Amino acid sequence: MKEKIEAVRMAAKSAFAAAADLAAANHAKNKYLGRKGEGAALFKLMPSVDPAERGEAGKLLNELRQELEAVCEAKLNSLQPRSQAASIDTTLPGRDYFIGSYHPLTVVMREIIDIFRGMGYRVADGPELELVKYNFDMLNTPEWHPSRDESDTIYLPNGFVVRTETSPVQIRTMEKMQPPVRIISPGRVYRRDRPDATHSPMFHQCEGLYVDEGVTMADLKGTLLSFYRQLFGQDTNIRFRPHFFPFTEPSAEVDVTCPFCHGKGCRVCKQTGWLEMGGSGMVDPNVLAGVGYDIEKYTGFAFGLGIDRMAMLRFGMDNIRLLFDSDVRFLRQFAGMQPK
Ligand code: DAH
Numbered sequence: 001m002k003e004k005i006e007a008v009r010m011a012a013k014s015a016f017a018a019a020a021d022l023a024a025a026n027h028a029k030n031k032y033l034g035r036k037g038e039g040a041a042l043f044k045l046m047p048s049v050d051p052a053e054r055g056e057a058g059k060l061l062n063e064l065r066q067e068l069e070a071v072c073e074a075k076l077n078s079l080q081p082r083s084q085a086a087s088i089d090t091t092l093p094g095r096d097y098f099i100g101s102y103h104p105l106t107v108v109m110r111e112i113i114d115i116f117r118g119m120g121y122r123v124a125d126g127p128e129l130e131l132v133k134y135n136f137d138m139l140n141t142p143e144w145h146p147s148r149d150e151s152d153t154i155y156l157p158n159g160f161v162v163r164t165e166t167s168p169v170q171i172r173t174m175e176k177m178q179p180p181v182r183i184i185s186p187g188r189v190y191r192r193d194r195p196d197a198t199h200s201p202m203f204h205q206c207e208g209l210y211v212d213e214g215v216t217m218a219d220l221k222g223t224l225l226s227f228y229r230q231l232f233g234q235d236t237n238i239r240f241r242p243h244f245f246p247f248t249e250p251s252a253e254v255d256v257t258c259p260f261c262h263g264k265g266c267r268v269c270k271q272t273g274w275l276e277m278g279g280s281g282m283v284d285p286n287v288l289a290g291v292g293y294d295i296e297k298y299t300g301f302a303f304g305l306g307i308d309r310m311a312m313l314r315f316g317m318d319n320i321r322l323l324f325d326s327d328v329r330f331l332r333q334f335a336g337m338q339p340k
Contacts, residue, residue, distance in 0.1 A: 001042075001049050001057045005064055008038050012068050016075045025075045032068055039065055101335040105204060105323055108311040109186050112206055115230045116184045119223065121208070124183040126169035128190070132159050134168035140286045141246040152192055162190040166207035167247060167304060170283075173209065174291040179298050180212040186307060197319045204307035209283070211293065211300030217250070217282055220301035224254055224280065231310070232259040239274065248281025248302055259313060268313075275313070278305035 012032040169185035240252035258269035280303035
């Protein structure tokens, strides 16, 4: 019996060693470890073994089976990966990586800049930590005006505030140059607002300013009409509603035809057909005189438009927080989007 076991061991081991592919290895597995294989045949001989030697023979047989199973498994493992590698199609295109996308506000901001550049405007910049002098005083804001209130404005030491509007960039620009002045200034502004679906304590405005000889309210209206038609489509209209801003006289709030129902009335515009987009007016002579401009010679208009609102309309969002939560599941939707 011992010799027979030894013979099967030698034959099986050399068969596994010689197997060069999966088919050969499986063939050897069947031949030596299968139910009708040579190993099983040895077990069948057990009843004929001398009872005195049976215990020893059984032990050897079990050892043989364990050894061959280990050899067989090692062989199959060594062949498997190679056969998988052969099934990879190297001519398939590679996987794309997500390399980021424009933020929806960036898309809209660049479109705004592009449209105004086309009308001869330059982009001007200003600090977000602003002097009270520029944020309120030189914009002709009276001491009693509610926008100065500590419940609205974040005050800092040494005469600074976190700017509440982009309008102070008007003053900074005019202090540096003589008319004609034609600038826009997009950027962040801050107010003590309780956050909800349409309010955020940080949001975005785009300031505009044009000062030259003979600038009129008709120029203001024509400029804004042209801008909104390029942004929302040629069937867009605007309307002015009388208002008050300290730095403009007269002042107007600007409404735009609702781009969803084209003025017919829908849920977004609360059935009015119009959406409120910002403020505007003719620059108050006090402001022009404050920066040293000749108010007999020059007039100007200014406007301040809400950018977040434009982005929400443009992309059909109903909650301003989506813009600021930095949730990549939301932001990924803008992958590949370019400003128009
Ligand atoms: N600064 C104003 C605000 O934050 C918006 C505004 C209104 C800006 C009229 C202007 C303007 O330049 O002329 O509410």
